[in-house]
Amino acid sequence: MARLSAPTVHDSRVSRRRFLGTAGAGVAGVLASGKAPAFGQSRELTFLTVASFVPETDKELKRQLDEWGAANKVKVRLDIIAHLQLVTKKASEVQARSGHDLTALGPGLGDADLYFDYLVDLNDVAADVAPKNGGWLNPNDYLIRGKWKLLPWWMPPFPMAVRTDLLEQLNEKNPDTWEDWLRIGKKGKAIGHPFGTALGHSADANVTLLSILWSYGGAYVAKDGRTVTINSKETRQAMDFVKRLYTEAMDQEVLAWDDASNNRCLNAGKCIAIHNPISAYESAKKDKVLVPGTQREIAEVIDHINTPRGPVDRKATTGYWCVGIWNFSKNQDLAKDFLRYHFQPDNLSKWVEAGRGFNMPFLANLTKHAVYKSDKQYRFIPEVAKVSVPPSWPGPTTAASQQVLDLYIIPDMFAQHATGKMTADQAIVWAEKEMQEIYAGRKRRP
Amino acid sequence: MNSAARWTRRIRPLFTVYVPVTPFVLFALFPLYFMLVTSFKKNAELYDVNAVPFLIGRGVTFGHYELLSKDTLFWSWFLNSLMVSVAATVISVVLGILAAYPLARLKFPGANSFGVAIFVTYLVPPSLLFLPLSTVVARLGLSDSLWALVVTYPTFLVPFCTWLLMGYFRTVPKEIEECAMLDGCNRLQTMLRILLPVAVPGVICAALFAFTLSWNEFLYALVFVSPAELKTMTVGVFSELIRGDIYYWGGLMAGACIGSLPIVVAYVFFLDYYVSGLTAGAVK
Numbered sequence: 001m002a003r004l005s006a007p008t009v010h011d012s013r014v015s016r017r018r019f020l021g022t023a024g025a026g027v028a029g030v031l032a033s034g035k036a037p038a039f040g041q042s043r044e045l046t047f048l049t050v051a052s053f054v055p056e057t058d059k060e061l062k063r064q065l066d067e068w069g070a071a072n073k074v075k076v077r078l079d080i081i082a083h084l085q086l087v088t089k090k091a092s093e094v095q096a097r098s099g100h101d102l103t104a105l106g107p108g109l110g111d112a113d114l115y116f117d118y119l120v121d122l123n124d125v126a127a128d129v130a131p132k133n134g135g136w137l138n139p140n141d142y143l144i145r146g147k148w149k150l151l152p153w154w155m156p157p158f159p160m161a162v163r164t165d166l167l168e169q170l171n172e173k174n175p176d177t178w179e180d181w182l183r184i185g186k187k188g189k190a191i192g193h194p195f196g197t198a199l200g201h202s203a204d205a206n207v208t209l210l211s212i213l214w215s216y217g218g219a220y221v222a223k224d225g226r227t228v229t230i231n232s233k234e235t236r237q238a239m240d241f242v243k244r245l246y247t248e249a250m251d252q253e254v255l256a257w258d259d260a261s262n263n264r265c266l267n268a269g270k271c272i273a274i275h276n277p278i279s280a281y282e283s284a285k286k287d288k289v290l291v292p293g294t295q296r297e298i299a300e301v302i303d304h305i306n307t308p309r310g311p312v313d314r315k316a317t318t319g320y321w322c323v324g325i326w327n328f329s330k331n332q333d334l335a336k337d338f339l340r341y342h343f344q345p346d347n348l349s350k351w352v353e354a355g356r357g358f359n360m361p362f363l364a365n366l367t368k369h370a371v372y373k374s375d376k377q378y379r380f381i382p383e384v385a386k387v388s389v390p391p392s393w394p395g396p397t398t399a400a401s402q403q404v405l406d407l408y409i410i411p412d413m414f415a416q417h418a419t420g421k422m423t424a425d426q427a428i429v430w431a432e433k434e435m436q437e438i439y440a441g442r443k444r445r446p
Numbered sequence: 447m448n449s450a451a452r453w454t455r456r457i458r459p460l461f462t463v464y465v466p467v468t469p470f471v472l473f474a475l476f477p478l479y480f481m482l483v484t485s486f487k488k489n490a491e492l493y494d495v496n497a498v499p500f501l502i503g504r505g506v507t508f509g510h511y512e513l514l515s516k517d518t519l520f521w522s523w524f525l526n527s528l529m530v531s532v533a534a535t536v537i538s539v540v541l542g543i544l545a546a547y548p549l550a551r552l553k554f555p556g557a558n559s560f561g562v563a564i565f566v567t568y569l570v571p572p573s574l575l576f577l578p579l580s581t582v583v584a585r586l587g588l589s590d591s592l593w594a595l596v597v598t599y600p601t602f603l604v605p606f607c608t609w610l611l612m613g614y615f616r617t618v619p620k621e622i623e624e625c626a627m628l629d630g631c632n633r634l635q636t637m638l639r640i641l642l643p644v645a646v647p648g649v650i651c652a653a654l655f656a657f658t659l660s661w662n663e664f665l666y667a668l669v670f671v672s673p674a675e676l677k678t679m680t681v682g683v684f685s686e687l688i689r690g691d692i693y694y695w696g697g698l699m700a701g702a703c704i705g706s707l708p709i710v711v712a713y714v715f716f717l718d719y720y721v722s723g724l725t726a727g728a729v730k
Contacts, residue, residue, distance in 0.1 A: 046672075048672065050690075051685060051686065051688070051689045051690070052689060052690065053689040053690030053691065053692045054689075055689065077673060079672040079673060079674065080674065080685060080686075081668070081672075081681075081685045082684055082685050082688045082689070083690060084688070085668055085681075085684070085685065088576075088665070088668060088669060089668065089669060089672075091577065092576060092577060092580040092669040092670075093580070095577045095578070095580045095581060096580035096581045096583065096584035096589070097581075097584070098580075098584035098589060099584075099589070099672075100672070156690075204691070259690075259691040260691050260692065260693045262691075263691055263692065264493065267493045268493045268494060268495040269493075269494075269495065270495050276691070277691075279690055279691050279692055280691075283692050284493075287489035287490060287493070288489075288490060289489065289490050289493045290490055290494075292494060292495070292496050293496070
């Protein structure tokens with residue numbers, strides 16, 4: 001009679017029944033827990049960010065991540081996507097409770113409110129990095145429901161990019177107000193060089209039109225973050241100005257512009273000025289684009305000056321790009337550690353330099369970085385940064401304020417009036433109703 | 447008379463066929479032509495509003511193709527797209543055949559409802575499905591791997607293939623299958639040896655469609671795969687060549703041109719099958 005014996009650890013043979021049992025239990029365990037087995041796993045920090053318009057910025061970030069990983073014996077991975085894809089990616093990672101450890105957030109601080117329950121508190125990191133960098137520029141702006149749910153990372157300030165040769169031709173000097181730009185745009189349009197700012201569904205349209213609204217003393221929400229204040233005489237004045245700007249100084253194509261269109265208009269030699277970061281200039285320089293009909297490089301005749309002021313104020317906004325840590329990340333401490341490393345003055349400085357100043361951090365010392373003195377083109381960027389406020393100004397950033405931006409209510413309101421489809425009052429009433437519904441729907445339970 | 451008749455016979459198609467077809471051909475080829483022309487233009491010319499957009503006026507450059515090859519992982523993306531598309535197509539067509547056959551041939555309660563349900567499934571847009579699928583992919587541990595795409599693409603390919611093949615299988619006379627069964631074939635053998643050889647145009651048509659849909663897919667590839675070396679071509683090109691408010695138009699068009707080639711080649715080889723596969727269910 002054959003002797004039956006239980007398999008031992010020394011027994012190299014594995015019965016079919018045992019194999020199936022073990023494999024089945026393993027698969028069931030993985031499916032039930034939703035996690036891969038722990039053995040064989042090494043620590044890996046993953047970081048999702050958006051492609052910078054200056055590729056060197058991403059290379060420097062990768063270098064820092066690799067350097068930090070090597071020093072801490074952590075595997076690292078930097079994934080880069082186009083900024084337009086970030087919304088979808090964030091939504092899917094939150095839905096699956098799985099994804100990257102560190103993630104870029106934005107544009108705007110609204111993600112902190114929208115994903116408040118999914119982001120790690122960064123109060124400790126914010127407190128650590130501020131003193132080393134001269135402090136945060138406007139710390140109260142970055143607190144969402146009283147907490148640091150993200151670190152404001154970088155912004156591309158919006159100066160006015162202008163064609164100096166055309167200004168000279170029109171005998172115009174030192175334009176400084178929005179009214180100056182209306183006058184210049186009108187003259188420019190007459191000689192085939194209109195002013196250019198988007199009036200459609202694009203981030204640039206939000207930025208420039210909010211800048212104009214504030215410069216005329218208007219705002220869409222009050223400081224309490226609840227009261228919609230778009231229906232005001234200041235808004236009417238701003239809208240009348242934009243209507244004149246559109247009809248007298250711009251081409252109709254601005255209604256269909258995306259974020260790249262104004263860059264193209266300037267670099268094509270058509271627009272006399274655009275309200276935009278330095279990206280148009282940098283790409284003109286890189287591609288050696290010529291002034292049409294000449295052998296002169298267009299970058300030589302582009303200058304950047306301060307964002308215009310209005311009758312009441314000089315204010316601007318921009319894309320507030322931030323960084324945060326998902327609370328479903330398994331490497332929260334590592335992620336915080338890397339943030340501390342990246343926000344060290346030396347590392348931030350190298351990163352700003354790599355980006356040629358396009359990526360200005362929200363830290364006081366970095367706004368005085370040497371890169372802003374390295375080219376006369378950059379001289380006004382720190383000035384613009386000083387007057388830059390979050391898009392929800394004077395209210396706090398909330399999911400509702402972010403939705404107002406995401407639905408392009410401000411550009412639609414201005415465009416409806418500028419194109420004559422609505423009177424100023426009709427457009428304002430429409431926008432007010434939209435905003436009130438958004439703010440009512442987003443009201444949080446006490 | 448003879449020569450006049452011959453001349454008329456020769457010239458007639460020019461006016462009855464070629465001239466009427468020409469506008470449609472131009473319309474269809476224009477995007478490809480524009481992509482090709484743009485991909486060979488220098489950046490300075492691309493920015494010039496006075497330049498003729500349809501012609502290359504300041505010399506040809508291969509710089510955009512160099513940019514793709516040297517500064518990006520384009521060829522890895524191309525290969526990833528190819529692998530995922532082929533795998534998803536094979537899986538989907540096999541499953542589609544297995545689903546379509548019983549729905550087209552067997553009589554069982556709810557057969558018609560199943561058919562309609564499959565069609566309705568195809569109508570659910572990926573923009574609604576990607577969020578729940580994210581959870582499924584994460585639970586399966588397939589995130590950030592090409593398997594995530596091989597598994598998820600059939601969610602929209604299988605219903606499509608099934609629906610298309612159901613229509614085609616119904617055009618094949620039942621009698622030839624019944625003859626095979628009389629000769630001793632079982633149901634599976636009948637399907638494999640009799641029905642499928644007859645239904646090759648339909649199967650190729652389904653495969654072509656499935657391959658095209660997989661090749662062009664963007665949303666799932668964006669959401670389920672992040673590492674640069676694992677991206678598919680649609681996502682990789684978009685990620686690397688749109689940087690903030692700067693679009694690398696030349697590079698984007700070069701990527702689009704190369705990306706069109708496999709589809710063009712596939713359709714050139716299988717065009718006849720494709721047309722007959724599409725039209726087979728149109729008439730009884």
